[in-house]
Amino acid sequence: MAEEARRGRKAGVAFVLVVLFLDILGIGIVIPVLPGLVAEFLGGDASAAAPWYAALAAVYALMQFLFAPLIGALSDRFGRRTVILLALSLFSLSYLVLALAPNLLWAFVGRTLAGVTGATITAANAYIADVSTPQTRARNFGFVGVAFGLGFILGPAIGGLLGGFGLRVPFYGSAVVAAIGVVYGLFVLPESLPPERRRPFAWNRIDPFRALAGLRAYPVVAGLAGAFVFFSLAQRGLETVFVLYTDYRYAWGPQENGLALALVGAMAAVVQGVLVRPLVARLGERRTILLGLSVSSLGYVGYALAPTGGVLLGVIAVTALGGVAGPAIQGLVAGSVRPEEQGTVQGTLTSAISATAVLAPLVSGGLFAAFSGDGAVLELPGAPFLAGSVFLLTALAIVVATLRRFPNAGRRDDGDDATLD
Numbered sequence: 532m533a534e535e536a537r538r539g540r541k542a543g544v545a546f547v548l549v550v551l552f553l554d555i556l557g558i559g560i561v562i563p564v565l566p567g568l569v570a571e572f573l574g575g576d577a578s579a580a581a582p583w584y585a586a587l588a589a590v591y592a593l594m595q596f597l598f599a600p601l602i603g604a605l606s607d608r609f610g611r612r613t614v615i616l617l618a619l620s621l622f623s624l625s626y627l628v629l630a631l632a633p634n635l636l637w638a639f640v641g642r643t644l645a646g647v648t649g650a651t652i653t654a655a656n657a658y659i660a661d662v663s664t665p666q667t668r669a670r671n672f673g674f675v676g677v678a679f680g681l682g683f684i685l686g687p688a689i690g691g692l693l694g695g696f697g698l699r700v701p702f703y704g705s706a707v708v709a710a711i712g713v714v715y716g717l718f719v720l721p722e723s724l725p726p727e728r729r730r731p732f733a734w735n736r737i738d739p740f741r742a743l744a745g746l747r748a749y750p751v752v753a754g755l756a757g758a759f760v761f762f763s764l765a766q767r768g769l770e771t772v773f774v775l776y777t778d779y780r781y782a783w784g785p786q787e788n789g790l791a792l793a794l795v796g797a798m799a800a801v802v803q804g805v806l807v808r809p810l811v812a813r814l815g816e817r818r819t820i821l822l823g824l825s826v827s828s829l830g831y832v833g834y835a836l837a838p839t840g841g842v843l844l845g846v847i848a849v850t851a852l853g854g855v856a857g858p859a860i861q862g863l864v865a866g867s868v869r870p871e872e873q874g875t876v877q878g879t880l881t882s883a884i885s886a887t888a889v890l891a892p893l894v895s896g897g898l899f900a901a902f903s904g905d906g907a908v909l910e911l912p913g914a915p916f917l918a919g920s921v922f923l924l925t926a927l928a929i930v931v932a933t934l935r936r937f938p939n940a941g942r943r944d945d946g947d948d949a950t951l952d
Contacts (some may be wrong), residue, residue, distance in 0.1 A: 544662055544671060546720045547655045550615060552678040553712040554651060557626065557705035559686015564694045564701045565629075571698060572635040583635060587642045592888035594646025599653045599885060603878020606654040607730040611661065611874070612722045614654045616713055621648040623709035630702035653881045657873040660865035661723035669811040669819070669862035676803030676858060684796035730872065746879060751867045754933030756880055759860055761926035762824070763884045765831060765919035767891030772899045772915045779903055779912050781840040794844060798851030807858050816859045816866075817934050823856025824927040831920035835913025853923075860930075894918065 569584045606614040621644060628641035656675070663671045693701040746753040777783040777791065810819050830850025837843040868876045895915035901907065902914040911917075 544659065544674075546716055547615070547658045548674050548678045549715065550619060550651065550712050551655055551675055552682050553708050554619075554622070554649070555679050555682025556686045556689070557622070557708045558649075559683050560690035560693065560701045560705045560708070561626070561629070564690055564698055567694075567698050568629070568632075568638065568702075569635065572638065587638065588892075589889055590639060591642050591646040591649065592885050594643055595649055595885035596882050596889070598647045599881035600875065600878040602651065603653040603657065603874035603876070603881070604730075604732055605874070606657055606724070606878075607872065607874035608732040610722045610724050610726075610729065611654045611658040612716070612720050615651055615658070615720070616716050618648040618651040618654065619709055619713050619716070622651065623706045623713065626702050626706035626709065630699045630706065653878040654874060656861065656865075656877040656881070658723045660868070660873045660877065663862075663865065665862075665866055666812075668865050669816055669858045670808035672858035672861040672865075673803040673807030673855070675861075676807075676854060677800045680796040680798075680800035680803065684793050684800070687792075724874075730875070746876075749867065749876065751933060751937045752864050752876055752880075754929055754936075755860055755864050755867075756883055758820075758824075758926040758929040758933070759857075759864075759880065760883050760887055761922040761929070762827075762856065762860070763887040764891050764894070765827070765922040765926075767887050768895030768915050768919050768922075769831070769834070771892040771895045775899055776834075776912055776915070777840065777843070781843070783840060787840065791844065791847065794847055795851070798848055799854050802851045802854045803858060806852070807855050810855055811859060811862070816862050817930075819859040820856050820863070820930055821927065823853045823859065824923055824930065825853075826850065827853030827856065828920045828923040828927065831916045831923060835911075835916035835920075 565587070566584050569587065573583070602614060602618060625641050625645035625648060628644060629638060632638045632641055656672075659671045659675065660668065689704065690701040693704045746756055773792075774783075774788050777788055781787075783791070807819075810822070814822065827850060830846055830853055833846035833850065834843065837846050864876065864880065865873065895918065898914040898918055899912060902909055903912040
């Protein structure tokens with residue numbers, strides 16, 4: 532029975548990784564065509580479409596911020612499997628709404644629904660935490676990074692190909708991809724949270740602001756969450772201005788940027804899929820976090836100062852090593868929380884990170900505008916990356932302070948011997 536449960540949990544980890552891959556694949560598929568769909572609603576005016584496209588991105592992030600605690604609390608009450616499959620089903624529906632949208636209002640309806648159900652990452656992270664041991668949790672969260680990296684490599688490429696058959700075809704493709712995940716899960720996904728470990732639902736745990744304040748009950752997690760927020764601010768800022776920066780400084784076009792972003796995804800997949808486990812085994816989660824944040828902080832300075840596009844590609848390859856910090860932080864968070872609380876805490880963490888997707892574009896975009904072009908205060912187009920380096924140093928300082936205050940962080944002992952090793 533123990534061996535059978537172990538195999539079932541392994542299948543569950545594989546499924547959750549497939550779900551996340553399909554989730555990101557679906558998001559990536561629509562990236563090349565969503566701006567075009569918005570422009571179509573506005574008579575083909577790309578300039579007029581830009582603020583509306585930004586608003587659609589902000590709505591998606593805002594919905595994740597508001598609903599991630601709800602998704603987490605529901606998964607603590609009803610189990611991860613039910614919530615993941617239901618959310619993925621509604622995610623598929625959101626793409627159908629976009630595919631059939633007759634106007635911009637319906638596009639907002641589709642993206643709102645996508646943002647609500649895109650909080651699936653909450654239940655998925657809780658699932659990973661449920662079935663991981665202290666020895667495997669950083670590795671398993673690293674595999675989450677692999678799923679994200681592969682999704683962002685393949686998604687835009689598939690979306691570009693499907694877009695050649697029609698502007699709305701990629702949205703149908705994303706709906707089908709999500710539906711495949713649902714069907715697969717119905718037959719493969721075991722439940723990771725047994726009934727005796729479930730937690731009663733409470734409305735006071737689904738308010739994102741109250742949930743964030745509630746992290747004070749988990750001081751280790753609160754500190755690590757603060758570090759993760761600054762880590763995410765740097766990443767989201769990079770994503771926001773990368774193409775603008777390379778176009779401005781190196782005169783890169785879509786092909787060069789596409790190859791560079793593919794390199795980012797590929798390096799993320801290699802680092803988080805191959806290097807996380809041996810690094811954590813050798814250094815431990817704490818030192819791995821410190822190494823990752825230090826490398827990332829230096830790498831962002833490299834982004835800002837790289838004199839040529841070729842040097843920038845080298846910086847991308849080296850800075851990818853900093854990606855080991857994210858899974859290690861997630862591992863420490865998971866190891867500091869009891870099983871019946873994983874969904875709530877993961878939901879709060881997802882909510883906090885989603886908020887950075889709203890704030891980071893404002894910060895990085897504003898810095899890029901202020902330090903580039905004819906009206907620049909100072910010609911320094913890499914200013915957003917220097918700000919990102921400061922964010923990462925702040926995250927590093929928070930982690931150091933938290934681990935000094937709580938030297939046993941991540942060493943939860945709840946008597947659970949049914950996790951996956």
